[in-house]
Amino acid sequence: MLHGTAASEGIGIGKVMIIEENSLEYTPKTVTDTDAELKRFKDAVEVFCNNTLKQAEQLRKSAGEKEAEILEGHIQIIKDPYLSGEIEKLIEGGQCAEAALEQMCDMFIAMFSATDDELTKQRAADVRDIKSGVLSVLLGVQEVRVSDAPKGTILAAHELTPSVTAGINKDNIVGIITETGGKTSHSAILARALEIPAVLSVDGVISQLKTGDDVIVDGCAGDVIINPDQAEVEKYNEKRSQFLQVRRELENYRGKETLDASGTEYELVCNIGKPDDAAKAIECDGEGVGLFRTEFLFMDRTSVPTEDEQFEAYKKAALILKDKPLIIRTLDIGGDKEIPYLGLEKEENPFMGFRAIRFCLKNKDLFKSQIRAILRASAFGNIKIMFPLVTCVEELRQGKALVEEVKKELDEADIKYDKNIAVGVMMETSAAAVIADKLAKEADFFSIGTNDLTGYTMACDRGNSNVSYLYSPLQPSVLRLIKYIIECGVQNNIPVGMCGEAAANEMMIPLLISFGLTEFSVSAPSVLKVRKVISTWTKEKADKVTQKVMSLDTEKEITDYLSTVI
Amino acid sequence: MVSKKITLANAQGFHMRPASVFSTAMGKYACEITIKFNGNDYNGKSLLNIIAACIKCGSEIEIVCDGVDENEALAEAVKLIESGLGE
Numbered sequence: 001m002l003h004g005t006a007a008s009e010g011i012g013i014g015k016v017m018i019i020e021e022n023s024l025e026y027t028p029k030t031v032t033d034t035d036a037e038l039k040r041f042k043d044a045v046e047v048f049c050n051n052t053l054k055q056a057e058q059l060r061k062s063a064g065e066k067e068a069e070i071l072e073g074h075i076q077i078i079k080d081p082y083l084s085g086e087i088e089k090l091i092e093g094g095q096c097a098e099a100a101l102e103q104m105c106d107m108f109i110a111m112f113s114a115t116d117d118e119l120t121k122q123r124a125a126d127v128r129d130i131k132s133g134v135l136s137v138l139l140g141v142q143e144v145r146v147s148d149a150p151k152g153t154i155l156a157a158h159e160l161t162p163s164v165t166a167g168i169n170k171d172n173i174v175g176i177i178t179e180t181g182g183k184t185s186h187s188a189i190l191a192r193a194l195e196i197p198a199v200l201s202v203d204g205v206i207s208q209l210k211t212g213d214d215v216i217v218d219g220c221a222g223d224v225i226i227n228p229d230q231a232e233v234e235k236y237n238e239k240r241s242q243f244l245q246v247r248r249e250l251e252n253y254r255g256k257e258t259l260d261a262s263g264t265e266y267e268l269v270c271n272i273g274k275p276d277d278a279a280k281a282i283e284c285d286g287e288g289v290g291l292f293r294t295e296f297l298f299m300d301r302t303s304v305p306t307e308d309e310q311f312e313a314y315k316k317a318a319l320i321l322k323d324k325p326l327i328i329r330t331l332d333i334g335g336d337k338e339i340p341y342l343g344l345e346k347e348e349n350p351f352m353g354f355r356a357i358r359f360c361l362k363n364k365d366l367f368k369s370q371i372r373a374i375l376r377a378s379a380f381g382n383i384k385i386m387f388p389l390v391t392c393v394e395e396l397r398q399g400k401a402l403v404e405e406v407k408k409e410l411d412e413a414d415i416k417y418d419k420n421i422a423v424g425v426m427m428e429t430s431a432a433a434v435i436a437d438k439l440a441k442e443a444d445f446f447s448i449g450t451n452d453l454t455g456y457t458m459a460c461d462r463g464n465s466n467v468s469y470l471y472s473p474l475q476p477s478v479l480r481l482i483k484y485i486i487e488c489g490v491q492n493n494i495p496v497g498m499c500g501e502a503a504a505n506e507m508m509i510p511l512l513i514s515f516g517l518t519e520f521s522v523s524a525p526s527v528l529k530v531r532k533v534i535s536t537w538t539k540e541k542a543d544k545v546t547q548k549v550m551s552l553d554t555e556k557e558i559t560d561y562l563s564t565v566i
Numbered sequence: 567m568v569s570k571k572i573t574l575a576n577a578q579g580f581h582m583r584p585a586s587v588f589s590t591a592m593g594k595y596a597c598e599i600t601i602k603f604n605g606n607d608y609n610g611k612s613l614l615n616i617i618a619a620c621i622k623c624g625s626e627i628e629i630v631c632d633g634v635d636e637n638e639a640l641a642e643a644v645k646l647i648e649s650g651l652g653e
Contacts (some may be wrong), residue, residue, distance in 0.1 A: 076586050123617055309624050316578075506591050
C-alpha cells in the first residue's frame with residue numbers, strides 16, 4: 001500500500017490510465033527563414049489560445065467559474081508582451097520556436113519556483129502547462145485526451161495540469177493519483193469540485209504503475225492499493241457504498257435552513273483561521289463565521305502587521321461573506337507561541353499567564369490598531385468583535401472603552417464603520433462562566449469556547465496522556481457551566497453561540513438545544529452533519545434527555561446514557 | 567520621465583488578478599513603464615514580470631513612466647493601485 005495526501009474524499013476502484021508527459025522532445029535547430037519561423041510561433045499561439053478557450057468552457061460547466069478563470073489566465077500569460085517579445089527576439093536571432101519558447105518559459109518557471117511565496121510558486125505550474133501546451137501544437141503532438149477514457153478509469157500523472165483536468169468526464173473518471181501537489185493545489189481543488197476521490201503527492205507512484213493495472217484510491221485515508229486481492233476489493237467496495245450513502249444523505253441538507261424538529265431556527269456558522277477560509281465556509285454551506293482567529297496575521301513574520309494589512313485581511317473575509325455574520329476574535333496569543341517581535345517572555349505556565357486580552361490591554365497601541373482595522377472593515381460586511389480569555393468584568397469594560405475610543409477617532413477622521421458593531425465575550429474560562437450573569441449585562445453576545453473552558457475547569461491538559469481522561473465537555477462540572485452561561489444569555493436577551501469542538505459533538509447537540517444555544521460554530525466540513533443532527537431533535541425530546549443527563553453523577557454515566565439515545 | 571512612490575494596499579499583493587488588471591491597463595500606453603521594487607526594475611506591462619517581483623501588501627514601490635504619454639500613464643497607474651486593482 002502506498003500513501004499520499006488525502007486531497008478529495010471518497011473511494012475509487014478502477015483501472016489505471018497513466019498520463020505520459022515525455023512526448024514533447026525535439027531537436028533544436030538553427031533557422032534561416034526567421035519570418036517563417038515567427039509566423040509558425042504566432043500560429044501555434046493562436047491555436048493554443050483557441051484550445052484553451054474551449055477547455056475553459058468545458059471546465060466552466062464541469063467544475064465552475066474559478067477553475068475556468070485559471071485556464072483563461074493562461075491566454076493572458078502567453079500573450080504577455082514581455083514574454084512574447086523576448087521569444088520573438090530569440091527567434092529573430094535564429095533559434096527555432098520550440099527552443100525559444102522553452103528558454104523563456106523555463107526562466108520564469110525557475111524564477112517563480114525560487115520565491116518563498118506559495119501563490120507565486122503555483123504560477124510556475126501554470127507556465128509549465130503553457131509551455132507543454134504550445135510545444136504540443138508546434139510539434140503536432142496530440143495532447144492526451146482524457147475525455148476518451150472509459151468508465152472506471154483512475155488517472156495517474158506526475159502532475160495534473162489544468163488543461164488535462166478540463167477534459168475530465170466525471171462519470172468515467174473514478175479516481176486521481178499524482179506525484180505532486182498538496183491539499184490546496186489546483187488538482188486538489190478541482191478533484192473536490194468534481195467529487196472525484198484523489199490522493200496526491202504519492203512519491204514515485206508512476207514508476208510502480210502501468211496503464212491497465214487495477215488500483216484502489218482511498219481519498220479519505222490517502223491510501224493507494226495497486227493490484228488489490230479479492231478481499232481488499234470487497235472491503236473497499238463496502239467502504240465506498242457507505243461513504244456514498246452518508247454523502248448523499250448529507251447533501252439533502254445543503255442549502256437548507258438549520259431547524260430542529262420543533263421548527264426553531266439556529267445559526268450554523270464556521271470557525272476559520274484565514275480570510276480565504278471564508279470561501280471554504282461558504283462552499284461547505286456555512287451561514288457565516290462564528291470565530292475568525294486572527295493569530296495568523298501575527299505569526300511567521302518579524303514585525304507587527306500594520307493596521308492596513310489587518311484591515312485588508314478582515315475586509316477580504318467580510319466581502320466574501322457579504323451580509324453573513326463574521327465574528328472576529330482579537331489577538332489570542334501568549335508565551336506558548338514564539339513571536340520574538342512581541343517581546344513575550346517564556347513563562348512557566350503560559351496558559352495561566354500574560355496572554356490574549358490581558359496582553360492586549362497592556363499593549364494598547366497594538367490592540368487599538370487591531371480594533372481600528374476591524375472597525376474599518378465593518379463598513380464592508382456584518383462584523384462583530386469578540387474578546388478572548390475574559391475572566392472579570394473590568395476586562396470587558398476596558399476592551400469596550402477602547403472600542404469607543406477608536407470609534408471617536410474614526411469619526412474625527414471621517415472614516416466609515418458600523419456604529420452599532422456588537423462586542424462580545426468568548427466564554428472560555430470558569431471565572432467568566434461563574435459571573436456570566438454580570439457579563440451578560442454588558443456584552444452584546446457570548447460565544448462559548450469549550451476547548452479551553454473544559455481544560456481550565458478540569459485543570460487538565462488534554463495533551464498530557466496521564467490526565468487527558470479528565471478532558472471532556474460532558475463532565476458534569478463543565479455541563480453546569482455551559483448551562484449557566486446559556487441561561488444567563490437567554491435571561492439578558494443576548495445570543496449565545498458555541499465555537500469549540502463540542503458544538504459539532506452529536507452527544508452535546510441535544511443538551512445545547514435544550515439549554516437554549518442560538519448559534520453553532522463548527523469546522524466547515526462538519527456543517528451538513530451538524531445541520532442533520534440538529535434536525536432530528538424536538539425541544540421536548542432534547543429537554544427530557546437533558547434533564548436526565550443533568551441528574552447523573554459522572555461523565556461515564558452521561559456518555560453511556562447519551563449513547564443509548566442518539 | 568515622471569515617477570511616483572506608492573504603497574501597495576491589496577491584501578493579496580501583486581498576484582495573478584491584480585497584476586493582470588495592471589499590466590493590461592498599462593499595455594495601452596506607448597511610454598515605457600517600470601516598477602522599481604527592492605532595488606530591481608520590472609516591466610510594468612508584463613504580467614509575468616510583475617508576478618515574479620513578488621510584491622506583497624504594504625510594500626512601497628516606485629512607478630516610473632518614460633515616453634510621450636508618461637503623465638497619463640502614471641496617473642492611471644496610481645489610480646489603479648489606490649483603488650485596489652479590482653480586488
